[in-house]
Amino acid sequence: xxxxxxxxxxxxxGSALAGGLVVGVLFTVAIATGLIRAPAERPSQAAPTLPVRxxxxxxxxxxxxxxxxSPGVAFVTVRRPTVDMFGLxxxxxxxxxxxxxxxxxxxxxxxxxxxxxxxxxxxxxxxxEDPIEAEVVGVxxxxxxxxxxxDPPEDLTPLELGDSEDVEVGDAVLAIGNPxxxxxxxxxxxxxxxxREIRSPNGFTIQNAIQTDAAINPGNSGGxxxxxxxxxxxxxxxxxxxxxxxxxxGFAVPINTAREVARxxxxxxxxxxxxxxxxxxxxxxxxxxxxxxxxxxxxxVQQVVPDSPADKAGLEAGEGxxxxxxxxxxxxxxxxxxxxxxxxxxxxxxIAAVDRSKPGDTLKLTVHRDGEDEQVTVRLAExxxxxxx
Numbered sequence: 127x128x129x130x131x132x133x134x135x136x137x138x139x140g141s142a143l144a145g146g147l148v149v150g151v152l153f154t155v156a157i158a159t160g161l162i163r164a165p166a167e168r169p170s171q172a173a174p175t176l177p178v179r180x181x182x183x184x185x186x187x188x189x190x191x192x193x194x195x196s197p198g199v200a201f202v203t204v205r206r207p208t209v210d211m212f213g214l215x216x217x218x219x220x221x222x223x224x225x226x227x228x229x230x231x232x233x234x235x236x237x238x239x240x241x242x243x244x245x246x247x248x249x250x251x252x253x254x255e256d257p258i259e260a261e262v263v264g265v266x267x268x269x270x271x272x273x274x275x276x277d278p279p280e281d282l283t284p285l286e287l288g289d290s291e292d293v294e295v296g297d298a299v300l301a302i303g304n305p306x307x308x309x310x311x312x313x314x315x316x317x318x319x320x321x322r323e324i325r326s327p328n329g330f331t332i333q334n335a336i337q338t339d340a341a342i343n344p345g346n347s348g349g350x351x352x353x354x355x356x357x358x359x360x361x362x363x364x365x366x367x368x369x370x371x372x373x374x375x376g377f378a379v380p381i382n383t384a385r386e387v388a389r390x391x392x393x394x395x396x397x398x399x400x401x402x403x404x405x406x407x408x409x410x411x412x413x414x415x416x417x418x419x420x421x422x423x424x425x426x427v428q429q430v431v432p433d434s435p436a437d438k439a440g441l442e443a444g445e446g447x448x449x450x451x452x453x454x455x456x457x458x459x460x461x462x463x464x465x466x467x468x469x470x471x472x473x474x475x476x477i478a479a480v481d482r483s484k485p486g487d488t489l490k491l492t493v494h495r496d497g498e499d500e501q502v503t504v505r506l507a508e509x510x511x512x513x514x515x
Contacts, residue, residue, distance in 0.1 A: 186354060191300055192312050195356050197283035199302045199349060200225035200234050200251055201309050202260075202274070204244035218245060224303035224349030225249065225274065226285050226358060228388065232278035235388055236348030237363050238265045239327045241272050249276050250309070251283075264391030267328040268399050268509060269379060270363050271387040272348075285350060288357030290380035293317055293336060301340040301362055301376075303349030315340030323474070324364055324377050328511060330399075331477055335377045336360040342376035351378040360384075400483040401509035403434020404441060407453070408472045409461055416450045417457045421494045424463040425473050428456045439504040441493065463499065464492035480506065 202223045210216040223240030227233070234249060241247055242265050248257035263273040297317040305311050319337040326332050338351060342362050351360035360378025390397045406425040407413075414422040430436050430443045444458030462470050465479045466489060479489060485508040493500050 186356075188300060188312065188314055191352065191354065191356055192302065195285055195300075195350070195352055196302055196310050196312070197252065197281075198227045198285040199310060200227065200236070200249045201304045202234075202236055202240055202348060203248050203250075203257065204241055205246045206244050222304060222345050223347045224345065224362070226348075226350040227251070227282060228287065229284050230278060230282060232276040232282065233263065233388070233392060234260065234274050234276065235361060235384055236272050236274060237361065238267045238270045238272040240348045241265065241274060242267065242327070247274055249274070251279070264395045264397070266387050266391060266397040267511070268326050268330045268397070269332055269383055269387050270326050271361065271379060271384050271391075273388050273391045285352075286355075286357045287381050287385055288353055288355070288359045290334065290336065290359050290382045293320055293353075293359050293380075295319060298354050299338055299340055299359070300352045300354075301338070301342060301346060301349060302352065303342070303346035303362060305341075305343035305345040308345070311346075313341040318375070322377060323477075330509065331481075332363075332379055332383070333477065333481060334380045334383065335363075336380055338376050338378065340376060346376075398485050399509040400480050400485050400487060400506040401435065402476070402480050402489075402504060402506060403431035403436040404443075404476075405429040406462065406473050406476065407455060413450050413455065417448060417455075419461065419494070420497060421461055421463060424461040424470050424494065425476055426455065426457070426461050427459040427493075435504050435507045439491075439502050441491070441502060441504070442495065460502075461494040462491055463494050466490050467492075485509075 202225045204221050205218045206221060208216045208219045221240070223236060225234040225236030228235055241262055247260040247262065249260045250257050258276045258279070260274040260276045263275050265272040295317050299315055299317055301313045301315070302310060315338050317336055318339050320334070322335040322337050324332050324335045336351065336359065340351070342365050346362045349362045350358040351362055353359050359381050361381065361384045362376060362378045364377045365375060387397050405428045407428055409419070409422065409424045409426045411422045413426065427441060427443045430441050442460050444456045446457045448455050448457045462476060464470055465476065470476060483489065483506050485506055488503055488505050491502045491504060493502055
């Protein structure tokens with residue numbers, strides 16, 4: 127992507143659209159249009175001691191790991207239309223990002239924000255190689271994943287995809303990309319945290335993001351985060367920073383998410399996500415006491431999007447506003463206390479339930495309303511293109 131950095135201010139509610147937006151509690155800057163929930167613990171600043179031990183190949187150095195995997199990393203350049211101050215066409219601008227080859231057919235995973243709306247896309251797979259024209263197979267802004275395709279050269283090097291569920295805090299990692307157009311730059315670090323939530327370019331939630339202190343900068347977007355066995359465990363996508371540069375807090379879309387999205391994009395050209403259509407805040411004992419609720423766990427509904435599945439099912443948001451612990455909370459609405467019989471402790475649980483579902487699936491919500499529990503069945507719809515829908 128280009129080196130232009132975009133920033134977002136936080137919502138007055140600090141709330142979330144289920145199957146959608148999760149807003150951070152700090153003002154942040156992100157490489158890929160996004161706001162990131164503040165880490166609960168401080169990220170590690172220490173790089174791992176190398177050489178590191180590989181499960182598959184015994185002891186391996188960074189240089190060996192880089193030599194094995196870098197041929198599969200792509201330098202992605204794009205040209206986009208631009209407009210002048212009057213909104214009239216004003217030629218094209220150039221941007222750059224990264225990607226990596228996933229099969230022998232020439233499919234390459236990158237970030238959606240790297241290639242979206244591009245007039246042309248070219249890929250370089252070697253420092254001395256000529257750029258190869260690429261075409262977009264599909265883009266999924268909700269996960270910030272895209273797939274492009276090239277005519278595969280004979281020496282194509284697909285990278286092995288790992289399992290992001292096996293990733294643990296402290297694992298050594300290698301990031302390869304093209305920060306600021308510097309081709310095939312390698313940085314090392316560790317997994318600083320797992321199961322983070324970051325915001326996608328269209329405002330929805332990307333769950334289970336991997337946090338790393340490996341340096342990630344503009345141009346790394348779409349590149350691989352690699353474990354010590356040479357397997358891709360994530361797609362580098364965002365940073366949290368106050369300066370516009372890396373401060374050791376980077377985020378990658380988990381490869382399990384990217385793999386499934388890529389499969390659907392290759393097979394069908396699109397990805398369909400389920401959608402509920404509420405925003406909510408976690409209910410705590412302090413909030414429950416302040417508004418005289420007789421339940422202390424669940425999600426207090428803040429907003430119900432008009433004509434959304436939640437709206438059609440009769441979920442209700444409150445109308446009063448109350449300041450609780452420095453937070454501005456909408457009170458008087460439903461409290462979601464269970465989904466399909468499973469207790470709900472936080473908005474994360476609601477988002478996870480929606481993300482596990484498909485459009486057309488139903489969820490049975492237990493909501494606390496007017497002092498009593500009620501059952502509400504919601505038929506999920508297809509997620510709109512952005513969180514305002």
